[in-house]
Amino acid sequence: MSVDTATVKKVASLARIAISDADAERLAPELNNILGWIEQLGEVDTSSVEPMTAVIPNKLRLREDVVTEGNQRDAVLQNAPQGEHGFFTVPKVVE
Amino acid sequence: MSEITDLGVAALRDGVRAGTFSAREVADAFIVKVSKAKALNAFIVETPEHALAAATAADEALAKGEALKPLAGVPIGMKDLFATKGVQTTAASHMLEGFKPVYESTVSQKLWDAGAGMLGKLNLDQFAMGSSNETSYFGNVISPWRRGGGDNAPLAPGGSSGGSSAAIAARLVPGATGTDTGGSIRQPAAFTGISGIKPTYGRCSRWGVVAFASSLDQAGPMARDVKDCAILLENMAGFDAKDSTSLNLPVPKWEELLSGDLKGKKIGIPKEYRLDGTPEEILALWDQGIAWVKDAGAEVVEVSLPHTKYALPTYYIIAPAEASSNLARYDGVRYGLRELADGQNLQDMYAATRAAGFGPEVQRRILIGTYVLSAGFYDAYFTQASKVRTLIAQDFENAFTVCDLLLTPTAPSAAFALGEKSADPLAMYLNDVFTVPASLAGLPAMSVPAGLDSAGLPLGLQIIGKPLDEQGVLGAGLAIEQRAGFTARPEQWW
Amino acid sequence: MHTRQAAQGIRIEEMIESTYRIQGETGEWEVVIGLEVHAQVTSNAKLFSGAATSFGAEPNSQVSLIDAAMPGMLPTPNLECIRQAVRTGMAIGAVINKWSRFDRKNYFYADLPQGYQISQLFHPLVGEGQIDISLDDKDPEANVKTIGIERIHVEQDAGKLMHDQHPTRSYVDLNRAGVALMEIVSKPDMRSPQEAGAYLSKLRAILRYVGSCDGNMDQGSMRADVNVSVRKPGAEFGTRTETKNVNSVRFVMQTVEIEARRQVEVIEAGGKIVQETRLFDPDKGETRSMRSKEDAHDYRYFPDPDLLPLELDDAFLEECRASLPELPDAKRRRYEQELGLSAYNAATLTADADTARWFEALLAEGARIQKKGENEVARASANWLLSDLYGALNRLNKDLDTSPVSPEQGAELLALAADGTLSGPLAKQVFEIMLETGDAAGKIVEERGLKQTSDTGAIEAVIAEILAKNPGQLEQYRGGKEALFGFFVGQTMKAMAGKANPAVVNELLKKALAG
Incomplete structure (x- = not known):
């Protein structure tokens, strides 16, 4: 529980959320407060406990290998902020 | 004679069927109510044309002597977390402002297939993250309730399904959909004097519901009484192959089998829920509830849920972790907001878009979730939380070896004033202390109105059941409802 | 490919x-x-x-x-x-x-x-x-x-x-x-x-x-x-x-x-x-x-x-597990041990699933029509596939998927060679026509009269004619220059447009040259 402003900025960068220095200053104590409270979980002995996988017993179903969807380019692109020639477009990526 | 809008789901359905009033009259009455209630800010979008179309279909079917659908003539409100085809779906975020899905969520489709009409999309906490409906990009929902004694401070309708709770309490809709991740149906129901049930995880399909935390999210109905909840739930639940976590089970006849007779039932009172600092009024109401269920024939036993105090911290690891990943898709590429200044690259665009599109609480939770999953912290936080979650579920399993249902308060307080807790995230999180454990264990749980506090505000009691025992939960809810005689309603000021 | x-x-x-x-x-x-x-x-x-x-x-x-x-x-x-x-x-x-x-x-x-x-x-x-x-x-x-x-x-x-x-x-x-x-x-x-x-x-x-x-x-x-x-x-x-x-x-x-x-x-x-x-x-x-x-x-x-x-x-x-096919290593060993193929041929034929599938279709059909065991037709089949067919496909810029000749057609051609209907050169000639026309070997042989002949009377008549036309060579041969045998075979085959059964030609020539 030692989240400093640098950590806040690093986490925000991982999460792709632009934050200002002032935001980071404000968020650091806030996150510390929450994380400090969360850390009481550490006192629970879980050495012989399995992590929960399915909250209600249920089996993963597998679907048949059948094409059921497609040829709906207009629908897929309908809400796109920017697109042309049937593509979504983004600022040019240099690889 | 009372107004049409004072009637609930069952009464409207039966009245249309009996020809007491037409579906069109019902729709018109509610549409007028909705249009006059802007001050509550319960709706993000109003859709009178949808409600009218459903009403017309019901009236035509009746005129032709055709069998009526289960919800024919009943208009409802739809929480704006459910994708509705061609109707803006925002999750109360700037990010999705203007987004019109080309698809319909399974739950809303089931309701339309059952003949229900939509009065509009209901406001909520942004991406369902909040307990007061103060995180909506489209403004706070104001509870129709006010404290007695001339205190006009606007109150929170609870959250995240605050538009739903406010609209039902204000008689703008007879029923509505809600979603519950850590208490988002039950807590707002308690705050506004209505009923609401979160069914067993997997009963209602999550397909087409904007995701918050996938392993916790569950849709459910909110209405003014238990029977109405049963009717709506029957028309929302059911297997959906498109949701891998959907339960492949038939939908029980909850309405038909509804009974408030609790003879032979054992009801557990979890001792860990008697938290220090819980207001006396709430403890007293809880005792009153115990007396009511005994009166209905139940045997009451004390039980222990030893890991209760860890439920909230567990929840505040798992839910933000899942959310941080679920909300990664909002990147300004395929739909929704895009923020892109001249000369910015792709990664700049992501960061700017997400900074502008997500409100502060959503950003806070994404940051917490990102942090607890990041390299070096995963085991200490996420794995540990997943293990404690197992222990919390085991607590319930153990308790259910000696009882059938659990009775607890729904929330540690009555509705608070807007702004009262919004400065302190942790204080806000603590509001979910009684609702979160059942969410972590995937159990069915409901809140029913049980009384008023000294300020005249509603208080709710929560019933938690074994997996799949919605029938038992509804039955105990009905027993309390029958004895509580809760008839209070907010005085119209809007 | x-x-x-x-x-x-x-x-x-x-x-x-x-x-x-x-x-x-x-x-x-x-x-x-x-x-x-x-x-x-x-x-x-x-x-x-x-x-x-x-x-x-x-x-x-x-x-x-x-x-x-x-x-x-x-x-x-x-x-x-x-x-x-x-x-x-x-x-x-x-x-x-x-x-x-x-x-x-x-x-x-x-x-x-x-x-x-x-x-x-x-x-x-x-x-x-x-x-x-x-x-x-x-x-x-x-x-x-x-x-x-x-x-x-x-x-x-x-x-x-x-x-x-x-x-x-x-x-x-x-x-x-x-x-x-x-x-x-x-x-x-x-x-x-x-x-x-x-x-x-x-x-x-x-x-x-x-x-x-x-x-x-x-x-x-x-x-x-x-x-x-x-x-x-x-x-x-x-x-x-x-x-x-x-x-x-x-x-x-x-x-x-x-x-x-x-x-x-x-x-x-x-x-x-x-x-x-x-x-x-x-x-x-x-x-x-x-x-x-x-x-x-x-x-x-x-x-x-x-x-x-x-x-x-x-x-x-x-x-x-039950749906798994025979895998390349097992198949290669079987080709060597049971079919008697060379290590190189076995490896080449099994290096790709489509090649092996093609080969096995060829083999099965060959064994069926020749009423022989697969091991008996395997070597000829492998050699034909890896040299004749691959050579032709390379030349035509095609592969097995687009081959103009099917495994069944290949098997028929190989059967006609095996039973003596076609000599080696005739088989190559028929194969070329198959590549061009896509017709079956039997049909080509029938229509174009490319059948090899073992008719001793006809062959003897041609041999007599050739000996008569080449008295000098005949004399040299009889004088001990036995290398000239190949010359007489060539002349005979040429005169018979390649359709004579080489074994029969050899036998009859030996007799005639011996005088």
């Missing part, structure tokens, strides 16, 4: 040793190589959605709402993709995990609509297995090395970005987004470019036999991330780099060679190898750092909460 496959076999033949060393200024360096191969699972629909997977469709025409990561969309897994991964695991003798899970790998990129890739980190579907590679094509059993497989997991492919269509924008096509991939992770067991090439070729052959991946590297169905490090022989592993998305056997071998040399140069110049992602540029013959992806290494894996654990039962595994 199959002829290209054969060409690859020849390249493997050039390998001489697996003790490959790079000569540096400070002495010899050993290369350590591990491959992570992404193989597209053969399926109609995507791993978690009902959109189609076919190659080359119109942009964004094979995109479901799930692939586009619309709000509220949920994944449901495709049975066939799981089945194919399990069968692949079984084919490399791997542990199949009856309990596995899907995890999310979180990062932001324009080709990744969900903002995470559904993959398997903590509990993969397939555990440890191995693949035997051969470093000697002439004698595949002589120089075998076992390469360990760490795991196979199932995951989603990303979409495709195009950078050349617009001056300031990249275009996003999501047709590939969500297509099922198997990631096949080897252990760092390879030590030379040749071993890496042989491993990739062998893996590709196994996938094509199993039918779990079409192996079309030029369409991106298979691509490799090449992990390379160098060390002084016997020393600890060095720091490795990962060169992404290398899409041919040749490029993988080049990548290893070039990257290993680069690393040796860096280290010997006093530098350090940075663990990083690199890109192979075949035009420039170099690898270079992909800095654009450098900041994204904290993937925040966690179990996908939209999906339950994947649990497989014994009946399913049994069904997978």
Whole structure:
């Protein structure tokens, strides 16, 4: 529980959320407060406990290998902020 | 004679069927109510044309002597977390402002297939993250309730399904959909004097519901009484192959089998829920509830849920972790907001878009979730939380070896004033202390109105059941409802 | 393609040793190589959605709402993709995990609509297995090395970005987004470019036999991330780099060679190898750092909460096992031991599933119409396929898939040669006509009168005529110059337009020349 402003900025960068220095200053104590409270979980002995996988017993179903969807380019692109020639477009990526 | 809008789901359905009033009259009455209630800010979008179309279909079917659908003539409100085809779906975020899905969520489709009409999309906490409906990009929902004694401070309708709770309490809709991740149906129901049930995880399909935390999210109905909840739930639940976590089970006849007779039932009172600092009024109401269920024939036993105090911290690891990943898709590429200044690259665009599109609480939770999953912290936080979650579920399993249902308060307080807790995230999180454990264990749980506090505000009691025992939960809810005689309603000021 | 496959076999033949060393200024360096191969699972629909997977469709025409990561969309897994991964695991003798899970790998990129890739980190579907590679094509059993497989997991492919269509924008096509991939992770067991090439070729052959991946590297169905490090022989592993998305056997071998040399140069110049992602540029013959992806290494894996654990039962595994075909090594040994083929022919015929399938169809039909055992017709069939047919296909720029002659037609031709109806030269002539017309051998023989004759009367008449026309040669022959026998055979065959049965001609000529 030692989240400093640098950590806040690093986490925000991982999460792709632009934050200002002032935001980071404000968020650091806030996150510390929450994380400090969360850390009481550490006192629970879980050495012989399995992590929960399915909250209600249920089996993963597998679907048949059948094409059921497609040829709906207009629908897929309908809400796109920017697109042309049937593509979504983004600022040019240099690889 | 009372107004049409004072009637609930069952009464409207039966009245249309009996020809007491037409579906069109019902729709018109509610549409007028909705249009006059802007001050509550319960709706993000109003859709009178949808409600009218459903009403017309019901009236035509009746005129032709055709069998009526289960919800024919009943208009409802739809929480704006459910994708509705061609109707803006925002999750109360700037990010999705203007987004019109080309698809319909399974739950809303089931309701339309059952003949229900939509009065509009209901406001909520942004991406369902909040307990007061103060995180909506489209403004706070104001509870129709006010404290007695001339205190006009606007109150929170609870959250995240605050538009739903406010609209039902204000008689703008007879029923509505809600979603519950850590208490988002039950807590707002308690705050506004209505009923609401979160069914067993997997009963209602999550397909087409904007995701918050996938392993916790569950849709459910909110209405003014238990029977109405049963009717709506029957028309929302059911297997959906498109949701891998959907339960492949038939939908029980909850309405038909509804009974408030609790003879032979054992009801557990979890001792860990008697938290220090819980207001006396709430403890007293809880005792009153115990007396009511005994009166209905139940045997009451004390039980222990030893890991209760860890439920909230567990929840505040798992839910933000899942959310941080679920909300990664909002990147300004395929739909929704895009923020892109001249000369910015792709990664700049992501960061700017997400900074502008997500409100502060959503950003806070994404940051917490990102942090607890990041390299070096995963085991200490996420794995540990997943293990404690197992222990919390085991607590319930153990308790259910000696009882059938659990009775607890729904929330540690009555509705608070807007702004009262919004400065302190942790204080806000603590509001979910009684609702979160059942969410972590995937159990069915409901809140029913049980009384008023000294300020005249509603208080709710929560019933938690074994997996799949919605029938038992509804039955105990009905027993309390029958004895509580809760008839209070907010005085119209809007 | 199959002829290209054969060409690859020849390249493997050039390998001489697996003790490959790079000569540096400070002495010899050993290369350590591990491959992570992404193989597209053969399926109609995507791993978690009902959109189609076919190659080359119109942009964004094979995109479901799930692939586009619309709000509220949920994944449901495709049975066939799981089945194919399990069968692949079984084919490399791997542990199949009856309990596995899907995890999310979180990062932001324009080709990744969900903002995470559904993959398997903590509990993969397939555990440890191995693949035997051969470093000697002439004698595949002589120089075998076992390469360990760490795991196979199932995951989603990303979409495709195009950078050349617009001056300031990249275009996003999501047709590939969500297509099922198997990631096949080897252990760092390879030590030379040749071993890496042989491993990739062998893996590709196994996938094509199993039918779990079409192996079309030029369409991106298979691509490799090449992990390379160098060390002084016997020393600890060095720091490795990962060169992404290398899409041919040749490029993988080049990548290893070039990257290993680069690393040796860096280290010997006093530098350090940075663990990083690199890109192979075949035009420039170099690898270079992909800095654009450098900041994204904290993937925040966690179990996908939209999906339950994947649990497989014994009946399913049994069904997978029962559906496995005979695999290349077993088939090669059977060809040698039971069919009596040479090691080289057996290896060549089994190197690719389609070749073996074609050969076996030829063999089965040949045995049926000749009423013989497969072992009795195998050698002639193999020789014809590998020399006559491959020669013709190469010339026509075709492969077995597009061969103008079917296995059934080939078998008929071989049967006509075997029963003496066609001589060797006649068989070649008929084959040429088959290639041109697509007609059956029997029909060609019938219509064009190309049947070999064993009519002693007719042959004797021709021989008498030839002896009469060539008194000088006859005299020399009878005078002891027996080499002239070939001359008389040639003259006779020519006069009979190649249709005389050579054995009969020989016998009758001997008699006539003896006077």
